[in-house]
Structure formats: structure tokens, C-alpha cells
Amino acid sequence: LAKTTQPISMDSYEGQEVNITCSHNNIATNDYITWYQQFPSQGPRFIIQGYKTKVTNEVASLFIPADRKSSTLSLPRVSLSDTAVYYCLVGDSGNTPLVFGKGTRLSVIA
Amino acid sequence: GAVVSQHPSRVICKSGTSVKIECRSLDFQATTMFWYRQFPKQSLMLMATSNEGSKATYEQGVEKDKFLINHASLTLSTLTVTSAHPEDSSFYICSAPGQSGNTIYFGEGSWLTVV
Numbered sequence: 001l002a003k004t005t006q007p008i009s010m011d012s013y014e015g016q017e018v019n020i021t022c023s024h025n026n027i028a029t030n031d032y033i034t035w036y037q038q039f040p041s042q043g044p045r046f047i048i049q050g051y052k053t054k055v056t057n058e059v060a061s062l063f064i065p066a067d068r069k070s071s072t073l074s075l076p077r078v079s080l081s082d083t084a085v086y087y088c089l090v091g092d093s094g095n096t097p098l099v100f101g102k103g104t105r106l107s108v109i110a
Numbered sequence: 111g112a113v114v115s116q117h118p119s120r121v122i123c124k125s126g127t128s129v130k131i132e133c134r135s136l137d138f139q140a141t142t143m144f145w146y147r148q149f150p151k152q153s154l155m156l157m158a159t160s161n162e163g164s165k166a167t168y169e170q171g172v173e174k175d176k177f178l179i180n181h182a183s184l185t186l187s188t189l190t191v192t193s194a195h196p197e198d199s200s201f202y203i204c205s206a207p208g209q210s211g212n213t214i215y216f217g218e219g220s221w222l223t224v225v
Contacts, residue, residue, distance in 0.1 A: 032212050041201065043216035091214075094207025097156050100153045100154040
């Protein structure tokens with residue numbers, strides 16, 4: 001399973017766009033990139049998944065360069081409720097367990 | 111997305127007793143489920159892969175006789191912590207791949223406190 005590296009923590013003010021970058025230099029051809037959000041005492045919540053280029057949904061965008069060795073989660077106009085830990089994971093299928101790194105602890109300040 | 115539910119959300123048990131945590135896939139079938147534990151301020155640590163109709167696969171360092179996993183149906187996996195000790199107190203989370211196959215969904219988690 002590819003190993004991922006993310007910043008340990010980030011701070012942002014409300015209303016700003018937040019970009020969290022994840023490095024996955026050893027990503028395999030069949031691997032997808034998935035981001036999860038976790039609040040204290042809750043299970044991780046799926047945010048977005050992509051394979052290449054750009055993916056956008058109602059809560060975030062995911063940018064993946066051509067070499068796929070990194071990815072960037074973009075959260076537009078964050079609010080206090082976006083304060084959480086964000087995990088970037090790579091894997092080739094749902095039947096392969098995800099191995100979590102340390103994640104990025106995002107703190108949104110009023 | 112797919113819904114994975116755990117029960118109970120919180121449980122307190124005495125040292126030496128056993129406690130069972132259930133993980134259900136509510137609107138889809140899951141031949142495989144995954145169990146994690148998470149200590150405060152730490153990341154999720156994979157414990158085992160639960161396989162419907164066969165034995166679970168445990169990660170290195172996880173005692174299979176202490177953490178019993180049963181996956182008797184396509185929608186239910188259970189984790190039983192046997193002879194619980196205070197150091198087993200943790201947040202236990204299960205997950206399962208959704209119907210699309212590429213995305214894994216997580217349960218709400220279960221807090222276990224051993225006193």
C-alpha cells in the first residue's frame with residue numbers, strides 16, 4: 001500500500017479556501033486517491049475520491065497532477081464546522097484495507 | 111453513500127469480562143469488513159479484515175484469541191473483546207467497501223471503556 005505524507009496541522013480563518021496537499025510518491029497504477037474527514041469520537045467520513053486530473057463535488061475539489069505522486073484537497077470558504085482531521089489515503093480497491101497515516105489537523109478560526 | 115452502522119456507540123465493562131461490538135452494512139452487502147482501533151489524538155490502526163464465511167485476517171501484533179471476529183452474514187460483522195483490560199479501552203471503528211467497490215465507508219465508531 002502506498003504511503004502518504006501530509007502536513008500535521010493547518011490553521012485557517014473562516015471564509016478562506018484551504019488546500020491540503022498529500023504526497024504519495026509510490027502510488028500504483030491501479031490506486032485511487034480518497035480523502036476522509038474525521039471529527040472527534042466519530043468514524044471517518046468520505047469526502048472525495050479521484051484517479052487523475054480534477055474531481056469536484058458539493059463539498060470539495062480534488063486536484064491530481066499527471067504524475068499522480070501528489071494530490072490536493074481544496075475546501076472552499078471553510079467554516080468553524082470544518083475543523084477536523086483530514087486523511088489522504090491511496091488504495092486499489094474497496095476490498096483492500098486502507099492504512100491510515102497521521103492526517104492533517106485543520107483548525108478553522110473565527 | 112453506503113451506510114455502515116455500529117452498536118453500541120459506547121460501552122463500559124469490568125476488567126475480565128467480554129464485550130461485543132456489532133458492525134452492520136445497512137443498505138448493501140459486504141463480504142469484507144475492516145476493524146480499526148484508535149487511541150485519543152492518534153490515527154486509526156488496522157486490526158483485522160473480516161471475511162464473510164471464513165476466518166478473519168489479523169494484522170501483526172493483534173491477538174486473534176483476544177479480539178474475536180465473526181462475519182456470519184453479508185451484512186454483519188462482530189468484534190468481541192475477551193477478558194478485557196483497561197488498556198483495551200479505545201475507540202473501535204469498522205468499515206466496509208460500498209457497492210461501487212472503490213470506496214470504503216466507515217461506521218460511527220464504538221467507545222469501549224474497561225474499568
